[in-house]
Amino acid sequence: MRKQNALGTISLVGLIGFLLIIFAFPGHGTSQTPAPASESCVSANCHVTMGKEKVVHNPVKEGMCTTCHLAADDPLKKTRHPGNLVISLVQPVADLCTMCHEPKNKKKVVHAPIQGGDCTSCHNPHQSPNKGMLKDVMPNICFQCHPDSMVKHAVMHPPVAGGDCSGCHDNHQSDFPKRLVNEGNALCFQCHPDKEEGLKTRKVAHYPVKQSCTQCHNPHGSSAKAMLTAPVPELCSTCHPNEVMLRQRAATKHGPMADQKSCRICHDPHFSDQPRLLVTSQMALCLACHDKELETGKGKVMNMKAFLEANKNTHGPLKGDDCVSCHNPHGSDYWRILVKYYPPDFYASYSEGKYALCFSCHDKAAFTERRTKTATGFRDGEQNLHFVHVNKVNKGRTCKACHEVHADSGQNAHVKQFVGFSGWAMPMNFTQGKDGGTCAPGCHGEKRYNR
Ligand code: HEC
Ligand code: HEC
Ligand code: HEC
Ligand code: HEC
Ligand code: HEC
Ligand code: HEC
Ligand code: HEC
Ligand code: HEC
Ligand code: HEC
Ligand code: HEC
Ligand code: HEC
Ligand code: HEC
Ligand code: HEC
Structure with a gap:
């Protein structure tokens, strides 16, 4: 890949001599008129183009050819340079340049051509039409040795x-890997101060962002949006395989996961003021979409926002902006993307596992002890009415037969006012007193329990 100019000092002598002749005599060295050594090297006949280009090296401008070139008499007349001169460089190129410039090989990472002292692989020592006396414009000069695929x-x-390669790489040397002008994220912060600010001031920062931007972004470019090393969600799956797998694997899938933006709908990839990098509070996030009836393909999902606006007496978790203790927004194997099993039907035979969802916060003793004085308030004397209704082999009533799980309009114990039963909104007629309560649902006549 290196096309560097590997002229040694010895061959330089010959080559320069040869070239000087060509320059001086457009007739390809056939003219016999020698130029006196005392004359300037640049004249109407000699080196006529020298100093004419857009950028001219200061010593060339000053006509100081002999600071770099040694012009010695050639008594043997072996060279054909006018004036019987042998032209060589006063020093090897690298040392030549450091006569006047700071050395470029003092830092930890030195660009390979400079390690070889090869300043002239990029710079013309005299002049050039390009900025910085480069032999070609940026970035083409780099592609002499590097693939332009980048x-x-x-x-x-x-x-x-x-x-603007120099915006990030020092062309010569640096103390940082890949000769970057700054280390790690500090490089990116130079031009993206909002990200530095965000990492400092926002409550939650994504761990890999603190570590290194280039874990997700290719600094040059890529085939994905925002130069990501892979598009979302594949990018996220390298570190979060479980969440991403749920897109395909879950028995109950959640609509937004299949959306093109997927993870980005709900999460900020860099930082956030919300737990789990959410773009906004959970309630606001969920209700931004659940503000209308939605279609799952298997049926409808109600307008949860309207429901919660009409029913202000929310169930404990919702009071704390918490939908995810019951729902997995990424998808789940249970009905309604619930995090644990919960019966979808009005009737179910009892087992502990079927109420795993509710039992993650409520004590199962309220349903397993046939007789109790303490486990539940839903009892007649010591007869546990939760047990009576729920704990049956056949046709046990599920919690939803009696309770709202999101909110209600102020009922005690979140008991429903109406229960959906085969398309009928069956009234519960539940009232609760100090020592018990009454209900008169469609299932049976009015019944009272006393504790
Ligand atoms: C800063 C040092 C420096 C100065 C000053 C300098 N040269 Fe050179 N010159 C070089 C180097 C180095 C080379 C070899 C180029 C290479 O290796 O590619 C060279 C090569 C040449 C060559 C042959 C190849 C070419 O580029 O044409 C000529 C002719 C030449 N110089 C003429 C001059 C003349 C005339 C002057 C004064 C007007 C001058 N140089 C001033 C460093 C210098
Ligand atoms: C005799 C002193 C001298 C020598 C030898 C010398 N330079 Fe320079 N060079 C200067 C001066 C003076 C400037 C203008 C001030 C500056 O930019 O530092 C300059 C400027 C430059 C620039 C900036 C040009 C621009 O306009 O952006 C480059 C690149 C450069 N030199 C490369 C070289 C290389 C490569 C060599 C060795 C082949 C070399 N110099 C040898 C004195 C020298
Ligand atoms: C790989 C290519 C490359 C090599 C090799 C190289 N340079 Fe440069 N150099 C550049 C580029 C690119 C610039 C910036 C040009 C611009 O945009 O102004 C630059 C700028 C400079 C400048 C002016 C700005 C500054 O940094 O002071 C000097 C002087 C210079 N180089 C000297 C040298 C010397 C001396 C060597 C050999 C030790 C050398 N360069 C080798 C690419 C190179
Ligand atoms: C004359 C050939 C040559 C030119 C021209 C050249 N490079 Fe390089 N560069 C190399 C070589 C050789 C390496 C070391 C090989 C490697 O590590 O892949 C290298 C390595 C690098 C590296 C890796 C860091 C390091 O120093 O090891 C960066 C970054 C780089 N070059 C940037 C540039 C840029 C930017 C330009 C244009 C201003 C440029 N190169 C022009 C030959 C060149
Ligand atoms: C926005 C900053 C930035 C710019 C601009 C930039 N680079 Fe880089 N470059 C980087 C970073 C960061 C790395 C190191 C990547 C890594 O370590 O994974 C790098 C690595 C490289 C490497 C080494 C590649 C390797 O696989 O080791 C080369 C060569 C290179 N850049 C050349 C260039 C060239 C040529 C340009 C201009 C066309 C350029 N860069 C512009 C940031 C930049
Ligand atoms: C020299 C300045 C500079 C540096 C250094 C820099 N960037 Fe940028 N970057 C820009 C500019 C300019 C834009 C375009 C305007 C914008 O989006 O802010 C940009 C845009 C971006 C974009 C959005 C691209 C898109 O398609 O939407 C990403 C991502 C990015 N930069 C990441 C990085 C990372 C990562 C680093 C550190 C490796 C970095 N930048 C370093 C200047 C820079
Ligand atoms: C965990 C992966 C990841 C890391 C690490 C990461 N980003 Fe991003 N970045 C993304 C994603 C995803 C996008 C959004 C692309 C989209 O719009 O869909 C993005 C977008 C951007 C954008 C353009 C949009 C915007 O938000 O301004 C910039 C600029 C950016 N990132 C800079 C950075 C910088 C700087 C760092 C390091 C401090 C960094 N990123 C670290 C994943 C990451
Ligand atoms: C519909 C909104 C939504 C979408 C889409 C979404 N998430 Fe989440 N994600 C959340 C919520 C809400 C939480 C908070 C869960 C909690 O606190 O337990 C979360 C939590 C997480 C967590 C932390 C899990 C833990 O146990 O700590 C990760 C990692 C995560 N999501 C990754 C992803 C990835 C990767 C994607 C894309 C494949 C994605 N999310 C898509 C809403 C979403
Ligand atoms: C390079 C690995 C990596 C990538 C890529 C990655 N993450 Fe993370 N992510 C992590 C690590 C590490 C944590 C911290 C885990 C912990 O604290 O337990 C994390 C945490 C999270 C969290 C929880 C934050 C909290 O407050 O607990 C969410 C949400 C998250 N990532 C989402 C995403 C999304 C969305 C993407 C894709 C845009 C993504 N991640 C890409 C490594 C990654
Ligand atoms: C970007 C829009 C969007 C966001 C944000 C969103 N959802 Fe959904 N949700 C939908 C769509 C569309 C459906 C219906 C399609 C489907 O998933 O089957 C749905 C379906 C559901 C279902 C029923 C799933 C089924 O198949 O039975 C539940 C439960 C649900 N979402 C809860 C939540 C929760 C909790 C949140 C907040 C963590 C949330 N959603 C955030 C769009 C969204
Ligand atoms: C205590 C557990 C729990 C919490 C917390 C919870 N849900 Fe639910 N959600 C359920 C259960 C169980 C269902 C099944 C339907 C039912 O029994 O009414 C459900 C059903 C749903 C449905 C589908 C309703 C339908 O039948 O059309 C949506 C939409 C929904 N929840 C959204 C949310 C949102 C948004 C939040 C947070 C504001 C939330 N849920 C909090 C347990 C919960
Ligand atoms: C037949 C209707 C009915 C069913 C089915 C039912 N409950 Fe209840 N539940 C009630 C009534 C009525 C109360 C109020 C008792 C009181 O305090 O007077 C109650 C009270 C509660 C309480 C408050 C604490 C307590 O036990 O007094 C919790 C928690 C509770 N139920 C959870 C559940 C769960 C979980 C299920 C499903 C496993 C369920 N219930 C099934 C009617 C029912
Ligand atoms: C994440 C924890 C959590 C989960 C899971 C949970 N609950 Fe609750 N529940 C609470 C909290 C906290 C309260 C007390 C605040 C209130 O009255 O809403 C409560 C209260 C109740 C009450 C009223 C108790 C009273 O004394 O008035 C009923 C009934 C109830 N939950 C039923 C259920 C059912 C049915 C399920 C399963 C679908 C369930 N809960 C799942 C946390 C939870």
Whole structure:
């Protein structure tokens, strides 16, 4: 890949001599008129183009050819340079340049051509039409030795597309890997101060963002949006395989996971003021979509926002902006993307596992002790009415037969006012007193319990 100019001092002598002749005599060295050594090297006949280009090296401008070139008499007349001169460089190139410039090989990472002292692989020592006396414009000069594939991505980082390699790489040397002008994220912060600010001031920062931007972004470009190393959600799956797998694997899938933006709908990839990098509070997040009736393909999902606006007496978890203790927003194997099993039907034979969802917060003793004085308030004397209704082999009533799980309009114990039963909104007629209560649902006549 290296096309560097590997002229040694010895061959330089010959080559320069030869070239000087060509320059001096457009007739390809056939003219016999020698130029006196005392004359300037640049004249109407000799080195006529020297100093004419857009950028001229200061010593050339000053006509100081002999600070770099040694012109010695050639008594043997072996060279054909006018004036019987042998032209050589006063020093090897690297040392030549450091006569006037700071050495460029003092830092930890030195660019390979400079390690070889090869300043002239990029710079013309005299003049050039290009900025910095480069032999070609930026970034083409770099592509003499590096593949230009790095500027051919579908999505390019603007400074790279603009050829501003020097915005990030020192051309000569640096103390940082890959000769970057700054280390790690500090490089990115130079031009993206909002990200530095965000990591400092926002409550939650995504761990890999603190570590290194380049874990997710290719600094030059990539085929994905925002130069991501892979598109979302594949990007996230390298570190969060479980969440991403649920898109396909879950028995109950959640709509937004299949959306093109997927994870980005709910999470900020960098930082946030919300737990779990959420873009907004959970309630606001969920209700932003659940503000209308939605279709799952197997049926309808009610307008939860309207429901919660009409029913202000929310169930404990909802008071704390918490939907995810019951629902997995990524998808689940249970009905209604619930995190644990919960019966979808009005009737179910009892087992502990069927109420795993409710029992993650409520004591199962309220349903397993046939007689109790303490486990539940839903009892007649010591007869546990939860047990009576729920704990049956056949046709046990599920919690939903009596309770609202999200909110109600102020009922005690979140008992429903109406229960959906085969399309009929069956009234509960539940009233609760100090020592018990009464209910008169469609299932049976009015019944009273006393504790
Ligand atoms: C800063 C040092 C420096 C100065 C000053 C300098 N040269 Fe050179 N010159 C070089 C180097 C180094 C080379 C060899 C180029 C290479 O290796 O690619 C060279 C090569 C040449 C060559 C042959 C190849 C070419 O580039 O044309 C000519 C002719 C030449 N110089 C003429 C001059 C003249 C005339 C002057 C004064 C006007 C001058 N140089 C001043 C460093 C210098
Ligand atoms: C005799 C002193 C001298 C020598 C030898 C010398 N330079 Fe320079 N060079 C200067 C001066 C003076 C400037 C203008 C001030 C500056 O930019 O430092 C300059 C400027 C430059 C620039 C900036 C040009 C621009 O306009 O952006 C480059 C690149 C450069 N030199 C490369 C070299 C290389 C490569 C060599 C060795 C082949 C070399 N110099 C040898 C004195 C020298
Ligand atoms: C790989 C290519 C490359 C090599 C090799 C290289 N340079 Fe440069 N150099 C550059 C580029 C690119 C710039 C910036 C040009 C611009 O945009 O102004 C630059 C700028 C400079 C400048 C002016 C700005 C500054 O940094 O002071 C000097 C002087 C210079 N180089 C000297 C040298 C010397 C001396 C060597 C050999 C030790 C050398 N360069 C080798 C690419 C190179
Ligand atoms: C004359 C050939 C040559 C030119 C021109 C050249 N490079 Fe390099 N560069 C190399 C070589 C050789 C390496 C070391 C090989 C490697 O590690 O892949 C290298 C390595 C690098 C590295 C890796 C860090 C390091 O120093 O090891 C970066 C970054 C780089 N070059 C950037 C640039 C940029 C930017 C330009 C244009 C201003 C440029 N190169 C021009 C030859 C060149
Ligand atoms: C926005 C900053 C930025 C710009 C602009 C930039 N680079 Fe880089 N470049 C980087 C970073 C960061 C790395 C190190 C990547 C890594 O370690 O994974 C790198 C690595 C490289 C490497 C080494 C590649 C390797 O696989 O080791 C080369 C060569 C390189 N860049 C050349 C260039 C060239 C040429 C340009 C201009 C066309 C350029 N860069 C512009 C940030 C930049
Ligand atoms: C020299 C300045 C500069 C540096 C250094 C820099 N960037 Fe940028 N970056 C820009 C500019 C300019 C844009 C386009 C405007 C914007 O989106 O802010 C941009 C845009 C981006 C974008 C959005 C691209 C898109 O398609 O939407 C990402 C992602 C990015 N940069 C990441 C990085 C990372 C990661 C680093 C550190 C490796 C970095 N940048 C370093 C200048 C820079
Ligand atoms: C965990 C992966 C990840 C890390 C680490 C990461 N980003 Fe991003 N970044 C993304 C994703 C995903 C996008 C959004 C792309 C989209 O719009 O869909 C993005 C977008 C961006 C954008 C453009 C949109 C915006 O938010 O401004 C910039 C700029 C950016 N990132 C800079 C950075 C910087 C700087 C760092 C390091 C401090 C960094 N990123 C670290 C994943 C990451
Ligand atoms: C519909 C909104 C939504 C979508 C889409 C979404 N998430 Fe989440 N995600 C959440 C919520 C809400 C939480 C908080 C769960 C909690 O606190 O237990 C969360 C939590 C997480 C967590 C932390 C889990 C833990 O146990 O700590 C990770 C990791 C995660 N999501 C990754 C992803 C990935 C990757 C994607 C895309 C494949 C994605 N999320 C898509 C809403 C979403
Ligand atoms: C390079 C690995 C990596 C990538 C890629 C990655 N993450 Fe993370 N993510 C982590 C690590 C590490 C944590 C911290 C885990 C912990 O604290 O237990 C984390 C935590 C999270 C959290 C929980 C934050 C909290 O407050 O607990 C969410 C949500 C998350 N990531 C979402 C995403 C999303 C969305 C993507 C894709 C845009 C993504 N991650 C890409 C490594 C990654
Ligand atoms: C970006 C819009 C969007 C967001 C945000 C959103 N959902 Fe959904 N949700 C939907 C859509 C569309 C459906 C219906 C399609 C499907 O998933 O089958 C749905 C379905 C559901 C279902 C019924 C699933 C079924 O198949 O029975 C539940 C439960 C649910 N979402 C809860 C939540 C919760 C909890 C949150 C907040 C953590 C939330 N949603 C955030 C769009 C969203
Ligand atoms: C205590 C557990 C729990 C909490 C917390 C919870 N849900 Fe539910 N959710 C359920 C259960 C159980 C169902 C099944 C339907 C039923 O029994 O009414 C359900 C059903 C749903 C449905 C489908 C309703 C339908 O039948 O059409 C949506 C939408 C929904 N929940 C959204 C949310 C949102 C949004 C939050 C947070 C504001 C939330 N849930 C909090 C347990 C919960
Ligand atoms: C037949 C209707 C009915 C069914 C079915 C039912 N409950 Fe209840 N539940 C009640 C009534 C009535 C109360 C109020 C008792 C009181 O305090 O007077 C109650 C009270 C509660 C309480 C408050 C504490 C207590 O035990 O007094 C919790 C928690 C509770 N139920 C959870 C559940 C769960 C979980 C299920 C499903 C496993 C369920 N219930 C099934 C009617 C029912
Ligand atoms: C994440 C924990 C959590 C889960 C899971 C949970 N609950 Fe609750 N529940 C609470 C809290 C906290 C309260 C007390 C605040 C209130 O009255 O809403 C409560 C109260 C209740 C009450 C009223 C108790 C009273 O004394 O008035 C009923 C009934 C109830 N839950 C039923 C259920 C049912 C049915 C399920 C399963 C679908 C369930 N809960 C799942 C936390 C939870």
